[in-house]
Amino acid sequence: MKVTVKLFASLSRGRFAVGVFEGEATLTVRDILASLKIPEEEASIIFINGRHEDADAALGDGDTLAVFPPVGGG
Amino acid sequence: MDRILRINMGAEGGPKARVEPLGEYAGLGGRGMTSSIISREVPPLCHPLGSENKLVIAPGLLSGTGAAMSGRLSVGCKSPLTGGIKEANSGGQPAQVLGRLGYAAIVLEGSPGGQDLYKIVINKDGVRIEADNSLRMLPNYDLVNRMREQYGDRIACISIGPAGEMKMAAASVACTDPDLRPSRHAGRGGVGAVMGAKGVKVIVLDDTGFKARQPKDLEKFRDANKRFVEGLARHPVTGQALPAYGTNVLTNIINEAGAYPAFNFKGGQFEGASRISGETFAELETKRGAGPTHACHRGCVIRCSGIFNDRDGKFLSKQPEYETVWAHGGHCGIDDPDTIAMLDFLDDNYGLDTIETGVAIGVAMQGGIAKFGDARAAIDLVHEVGRGTPLGRVLGAGAAVAGKVFGVEKVPVVKGQALPAYDPRAVQGIGVTYATSPMGADHTAGYCIATNILKCGGFVDPLKPDGQVDLSRNLQIATAAIDATGMCLFIAFAVLDQPDTFQALLDLLNSFYGLELTADSVAALGKNILTMERDFNSRAGFTKEHDRLPRFFSTDSLSPHNITFMVKNEELDRVFEW
Structure with a gap:
């Protein structure tokens, strides 16, 4: 299965902004964070297809995962 | 900060300044000061550009002290854009300088009879009001450069550009930053048009010869400020993300949401x-x-x-x-x-x-x-x-x-x-704030994005109506209180998540004024401000039917979530029930 992964703000430094992951059907957000060496506490805001999820969430084929560090503004 | 400077722009023989003790406005600052004066002194049915309206410019309770982040200025009036009460808030230097000059508020009253445009200069020698028609229609940057040539670079300016002179309902009041750029604005609600209607082009402030305001308990104040600054540095939003990317870090996250x-x-x-x-x-x-x-x-x-x-x-x-x-x-x-x-x-x-x-x-x-x-x-x-x-x-x-x-x-x-x-269909909490704030649609009035999207102060699902009224109510109360202190609203990210940073904020206020404020008294302050503002609006003709979003947010669904605004009208009417 294929998943699009987007990293934002400080998380993209030294990694990438948009990438594609291929893996087994049981892939979770935690698996992807681990493979990217992103500590979970830095992955403060996680979206799958624009909906808030947490690191336990499972990914499906064609999903878009977006990960942000703690950010704010207004 | 124990005086109010009132300037009657319509006085016989030309504008007259008078300085008054705080009187019934003692203990108020920022939005608490502007909304108190407007709600008590301005007839709610007056025309916003007429002589009965007032423009109130007030530093916060901690502005002009050594407290970090205390440089916010409140500008209040009856709004020519909304027809209701207005507090527009700005950063920049003027709040600190005005605080050190000792003024808890400048109140511009009346209307000049003639066509003259005025400049007001406030410094160690007092208050001078001069007609200066050479400033007419100068844009803010040119205007401030002119003021710098005349008064040196230790000044701070509060000014209007051509939009304010033309009394446009989108006109702002500009405040200079530490490098004398007129780049921070009390933007919302047409406050610049009211300054234009008063015939005031610029207020030049110079606090040379004045010192920072002194706290009642210096030692406790210093300790509180240290803990406050440490808390802001420790929180990842105020310590890292905002300095690195600024507020526009939100474009990607709001888009992804x-x-x-x-x-x-x-x-x-x-x-x-x-x-x-x-x-x-x-x-x-x-x-x-x-x-x-x-x-x-x-x-x-x-x-x-x-x-x-x-x-x-x-x-x-x-x-x-x-x-x-x-x-x-x-x-x-x-x-x-x-x-x-x-x-x-x-x-x-x-x-x-x-x-x-x-x-x-x-x-x-x-x-x-x-x-x-x-x-x-x-x-x-x-x-x-x-x-x-x-x-x-x-x-x-x-x-x-x-x-x-x-x-x-x-x-x-x-x-x-x-x-x-922020589209209120995909962030239902902010829709509640837009609909019900006495200011009109204003994200800062109760910034539900923090909890709906950024997971600050907990998490409430942005795509569901549940819990949004309570969230907006609590944030509107907290914001009104913060806006009275002169503190930048962005301290809220750290204050919402870190109880010790909230305590440091309370300790700053308490050690400065010799008070014993608690979380409950801060909430009471916020409620009091909102109640005054809603009372003014009610007397100006606003009803609960004005606390609604435009109809299309309930009828047209928004991609990609295909969602409408779902908070019911009866729920919106409960926001100010406390």
Whole structure:
């Protein structure tokens, strides 16, 4: 299965902004964070297809995962 | 800060200043001061541009002290945009300087009979009011340069541009930053038009010879400030994200959440978002020899602002805020950072609210005045506003007027004030704030984005109506209180998540004034301010039917979540039940 992964703000430094992951059907957000060496506490805001999820969430084929560090503004 | 300076612009023989003790306004600051004076002294049915309205300029309770982040200024009046009470809030130097000069408020009253334009100079020698018609129609940057030549570079200025002189409902009041750029604005609600109606072009402040305000308990105050600054540095939003990327770090996250109102609220995502994101701006600013980290006032430790240079490395504008980037960017289908920075500069220079102006242009695009995405047309339209052409006057009157003139059905306003950069269908909490705030649509009045999207202060699902009324109520109460202290609202990210930083804030107030405020007394202060504001609006003719979003948010669903605003009207009517 294929998943699009987007990293934002400080998380993209030294990694990438948009990438594609291929893996087994049981892939979770935690698996992807681990493979990217992103500590979970830095992955403060996680979206799958624009909906808030947490690191336990499972990914499906064609999903878009977006990960942000703690950010704010207004 | 134990005096109020009242200037009667309509006095016989010319404007007259008088200084009064605080009297019944003792213990008030910022929005608490402006909303108290407006609600007690201004007839709610008066015309906002008439002699009965007042413009109140008030530093916060901690402005002018050594407390970090205490440089926010409140500007209040009856709004020519909404017809209700208004408090517009600005950063920049003036709040600190005004506090040190000892004034808890400047109140501009009456209307000058003639056509003269006035300059007010406040320094160690007192208050001087002079007619100076050579300043007429000067844009803010030129005006401040003139003031710097005359009064030196230790001044801070509060001014209006041509938009304020023309009494446009989108006109702002400009405040200078530490480098004397008029780049921080009390933007919302047309406060600049009221200053223009009073005939005041600029207030020049100089606190040379004055010291920082002294706390009752210096030792405790210093300790509290240390803990407060440490807490802001420790929190990842105030310590890292805001200094590195500024407020525009939100473009990507709001876009990913499907809550980014593109093409006049047509869809919830914008294809060009990454080209105008905070990450992109920060990189561009660094590459061009400026940078994304700059403080809008001395004593700011978050430094969320930045400087944007053009392609040749020359100053173009300050780093545009997220709301500006959205209003002039995605809302109008524009994805070019240089165009957006130019529009930011033009707005600051003409003295315009970037939200109201950008939204009005997007509404005009919807009405066929220009094509979505046409950057050149957007720049030309802002110049029309600055020149005061008939088309410019329509746009300068704000989004609601533009919508009527151009025959547009989808006009994103509440109480006549344009919605900011979050679609209330995909962030239901902010919809509650837009609908019910006494200010009209205002994201800062109860920033539910924090909890709906950013997971600050907990998490409430943005796509469901549940829990949003309670969230908005609590944030509106907390915000009204923070706006009274002179503290920057961005301290809320740390204060919401870190109980010890909230305690440090209380300790700052308590050690300065010799008080024993608790969390409950802060909430009581916020409720008191909101109650005064709602009472004024009620006497001005507002009913619960004004606490509603435009109908299309309930009938037209928003992509990609295909969702409408679902909080019921009866629920909205419960926001101020406490």
